[in-house]
Amino acid sequence: MTTVIQLTINGMAIGAIYALVALGLVLTYKATEVLNFIHGDLLMASSFIGWGLIVVLKWPFWLAVLATVAIAMVFSWVLDARVMRLIVGQPQFAGVMLTIGIAFTLRGLVSMSFGPESRNYPTPWTNQKTQLGGVVIADLSLVIVATALLVTLALFWFLRRTTLGVAIQAASQNQLAAFLSGIRVKRLTSLVWALTGGIAALCGLLLAPTALVDISLWFVMIKALAAVVLGGFGSIPGAILGGLLLGVIEQFAGVYLPDGYKDAVAYLVLIGVLVLWPRGLLGDAHGRRV
Amino acid sequence: MTMFSVRNLSLRFGGVQAIADLSFEVAQGEVFAIIGPNGAGKTSVLNVITRVFDPSAGSVHFEGRDITQLARHRVVNAGIARTFQNIELFEGGTVLENLLLGRHRFGHGNFFAQWLWTPGVRAAEAASQAAVEQVIELLDLAPHRKSPVAGLPYGVRKVVELARALAARPRLLLLDEPSSGLNPEETRDLAFWIDDIQNDLGVTVIMVEHDMSLVSEAADRVLCMNLGQRLALGTPAEVQSNPAVIAAYLGA
Numbered sequence: 219m220t221t222v223i224q225l226t227i228n229g230m231a232i233g234a235i236y237a238l239v240a241l242g243l244v245l246t247y248k249a250t251e252v253l254n255f256i257h258g259d260l261l262m263a264s265s266f267i268g269w270g271l272i273v274v275l276k277w278p279f280w281l282a283v284l285a286t287v288a289i290a291m292v293f294s295w296v297l298d299a300r301v302m303r304l305i306v307g308q309p310q311f312a313g314v315m316l317t318i319g320i321a322f323t324l325r326g327l328v329s330m331s332f333g334p335e336s337r338n339y340p341t342p343w344t345n346q347k348t349q350l351g352g353v354v355i356a357d358l359s360l361v362i363v364a365t366a367l368l369v370t371l372a373l374f375w376f377l378r379r380t381t382l383g384v385a386i387q388a389a390s391q392n393q394l395a396a397f398l399s400g401i402r403v404k405r406l407t408s409l410v411w412a413l414t415g416g417i418a419a420l421c422g423l424l425l426a427p428t429a430l431v432d433i434s435l436w437f438v439m440i441k442a443l444a445a446v447v448l449g450g451f452g453s454i455p456g457a458i459l460g461g462l463l464l465g466v467i468e469q470f471a472g473v474y475l476p477d478g479y480k481d482a483v484a485y486l487v488l489i490g491v492l493v494l495w496p497r498g499l500l501g502d503a504h505g506r507r508v
Numbered sequence: 509m510t511m512f513s514v515r516n517l518s519l520r521f522g523g524v525q526a527i528a529d530l531s532f533e534v535a536q537g538e539v540f541a542i543i544g545p546n547g548a549g550k551t552s553v554l555n556v557i558t559r560v561f562d563p564s565a566g567s568v569h570f571e572g573r574d575i576t577q578l579a580r581h582r583v584v585n586a587g588i589a590r591t592f593q594n595i596e597l598f599e600g601g602t603v604l605e606n607l608l609l610g611r612h613r614f615g616h617g618n619f620f621a622q623w624l625w626t627p628g629v630r631a632a633e634a635a636s637q638a639a640v641e642q643v644i645e646l647l648d649l650a651p652h653r654k655s656p657v658a659g660l661p662y663g664v665r666k667v668v669e670l671a672r673a674l675a676a677r678p679r680l681l682l683l684d685e686p687s688s689g690l691n692p693e694e695t696r697d698l699a700f701w702i703d704d705i706q707n708d709l710g711v712t713v714i715m716v717e718h719d720m721s722l723v724s725e726a727a728d729r730v731l732c733m734n735l736g737q738r739l740a741l742g743t744p745a746e747v748q749s750n751p752a753v754i755a756a757y758l759g760a
Contacts, residue, residue, distance in 0.1 A: 380622040381612070388598050388609050395596040398558055399676065400584040400613035 223353050225469045231359035232428075233465020234366035238421050239442035240449070240457035241370065242414040248452055249390045249410040252302065252313035257418050258439025259321040259328075264290050264422035265431045266332050272339040279342060287419045294415025298408040321436070329433055336432040344427060362424050369417060370458060386410060444488050450501025459499060463487075511536040511712055512680055517566035519552050519736070526552040527563070528736040534680075539706050539713045541727035543720070543747070545756055549736040550716040551593055554682050557714075558583050558590050570680065584613050589678035591669045593685045593716075597657045603668050604653050607643060610675030611636040643674045647701060663694045674705070681705065683715035687722050695722055702726040720748065732756070 239257065246254040264286050271282035297320070305312045343357035377383035389396040389403045396403050425435060442457075445464050449456025464484045471483035491499065512534040519527040527549045534540045542550045555561045557568055559580040567576040575586055589610070598606050614636065616622065617629035644650055647667050652660060657668055666689065673681055686702075687695045699722055705711050717723050723730060723744055730747040732740040740750040747753055 375623065379625060380619055381616050382619060384609070385612065387600070388612075391598040391600050392596050394560070394592070395598060395672075396609075397580045398584055398590060399609050399672070400581050402581045 220352055221473070224355075225473060226466055227353065227355055228359060229466030229469035230462060231356075231362045231465070232468065233462035234363045235421055235425050235438065235461075236441050236445045236464050237458040237461025238366050238369060238417055238424075239438055240445040240461045241373070241454060242417040242421070243439075243442055243446055244452060244454055244457045245373075245410060245417075246414045248454075249386060250298075250302070250313075250407050251310060252317065253310075254414070255314065255317040255321045255439070256297070256324065257414065258436035258442070259324040260290055260294070260415055261418040261422035261425070261438065262433060262435040263324055263328050264419035265426035265435055266328050267419075268423045268426065269337055269339045269431045270332070273337070279340075283420075283423055286423060287416045290415040290419035291412040294418075295408045295412040297415075298411035299404075302411070303404070303407075325433060325436060334433060336430040338427065338430055341427050356428075358427055362428075365420065365424060369420065373413075382406070382409070441484065444484060448488050448491055448498055450498030453498070453500045456498055456500035509536045510534070511538075511571060512714070513569045514553070514557075515567050515569065517553070517556060517568065518564045519549070519556055519561055520564040525736050527556065529566070530733070530736065530738055531566075532731050532738065532741060534712060534714060537706065537710060537712055538728045539702060539715070539726050541723045541730045541744070542714065542716045542733060543718070543723060543730055544733035544739070547735075548733040550733055551684055552736075553733075554590060554684050554714070554716060557682060558588065584676050584678070587679040588682065589673035589676040589680075590682035591666070591673050591684055591686060593688065595662075595665050595669050597665060597669060597672075599658045600656075602654050602656050603644075603649060603660070603671075604640065606657055606668055606672050607640040607675045608636055610672035611639060613676055639677070640675050643671045646674070646704060647671050648697075662689050663691065666690060666694075670701070674709070674711075678711060681711050681713045683713060683717075685716055685718060687717060687719045695719060698722065699725045720744075724748070 239261065242257055243254060246252060246257070267289060268282055268286045271277045271285055272279060277285070301320070302313070302316070305316055341358065343361050346357040348355050348357055348360060377387060385396070385401045386406050386409070388399065389401055389406050393403050421438070422435065425438060429435060441464060442461065445460035446457050447460070448464065449458070449460030464487075467487055468480055468484055472480040475483060495501070510533045513532070515531050517527050517530045518525070530549075530553065542553060544550050552561065556563045557575075559578055563576065567574055569575065570586060570588065573586070575583070578586060598609055601609070614632075616632040616636065617626065621629045644653060647670065649664075649667060649671055652664055652668070657665060660668065666686065670683070670686065683702075686698055690698065702713060702715070703726065706713060715727070717727075727744055729742065730740075730744050731738060732747050732750070732753045734756040739756055740747045740753050742750075
């Protein structure tokens, strides 16, 4: 029984990361109709920047986190305002190709400037554990889950309650009508990019202490993509549910199934779900984008 | 008194001259109709006014101010709202939410106050709700208040669009073929509403319209366009009896 609880909690922790990354993907997709392949590499690059600030420059942990998130946000804002805007009105695959290209460039730049070897940085929670009724949980896992929860709630509140958030939703549904209702659509698009960039950086900083600062961190994007499809493409609650499920399934598969199944099982579940519910678990009834 | 004017306006897409040296003036409180055969450039005029297109030449003036280079999102703040020929609604929202978005130009407290849902923000929100309810009552939208707009019949969706434009409290309202797709009964309602909008709300209206009976009933003056140019301008009766207008419509 304790094993089951243990595995569920560990799965939730990694799943929370998948969910957050997936959330970033869905947000950009809904606001700009671009499937942003830079997301994973920005996450990876952020973990390297965080490492550089904490280990090389010896900055305090929290300052380094703030700075890394700020850098990712500014980078994403500029990327949208200066680069992505050039292909507005082009077919959707143009956006996909462009972001894949930028993603590879970013990966190359990180590899060239930091070198390919893995590394790690200390956090206030490294090697700390909490005992909860017989179950031992790494503090890092708790921090990951708590952060994911906080970010999701803040985002939810932001989109529901603030004029800016409502305007973002309006612009994602009808740009022309949004413009003529007085909404600064272009600026909001950049804001969404900045927000998702900040989320990516946060994910990178949370993931690196458990998975090491490594070029291969971008690969979490593939898992997040699976989570997005699992939950129903374009649905924010779906992306979160999909991410958490994927994380838990992976953990159980790693323990109870033969070696090598851990990475495959998530995709088997994905195929199964898509056969039964082609729109994903919480997908929209029709191809509407919200 | 001239409230709105278009001066020597031209719009060119490559080799196509959508608007050619067009000028007209609209008086305060007037209902001004633009008619003309398909492709005459009527909708293009509305699109230039609302800054969807940049004109190739000429200027647009509103309340003594040149609005030719206004940023697109500032058009509604200047006091101009519009509807579209092909309905442009926020498809994920309800009727109420769509109308409230029409109120976007009015401030609802600053960002941080909104996070905290302060009394000031709540009061502004309540004021917007009240303003929207007035529009709902005017246009008989009460039965659909909470309905998602995506599932509504075409005629009602057109009214929702009109309501959203009115929720912005414009001084100039642009209607792009408001009666297209409406049945005769809905068109009659529309004529009454345009009358209310003109007389009760004091809003000046420019409408692009094909239905001549609606134009005769609602409009004070009519501009007939053909091939981007002004063909005739006058009262509905004058324009309808103008030989050049009849020739343009019959293709003679």
